[in-house]
Amino acid sequence: MRSLFHSVVSFLKKEDGPTAVEYAVMLALIIVVCIAAITTLGQNANDTFSFVGSNIAPKTN
DSSP states (O other): OHHHHHHHHHHHHOOHHHHHHHHHHHHHHHHHHHHHHHHHHHHHHHHHHHHHHHHHSOOOO
């Protein structure tokens, strides 16, 4: 019975599992922020290139 108690206490004191979960959550949040930033920058770049391209295109009379 005593060894079972010590096993349970040592299992509860270990922080390997929760630490790994915290790192996984942080990584997921970082990935979401990066995807949002890249999408926004890509859309802004596309709008800028479209504007410049339409302004320098040869005009027909």
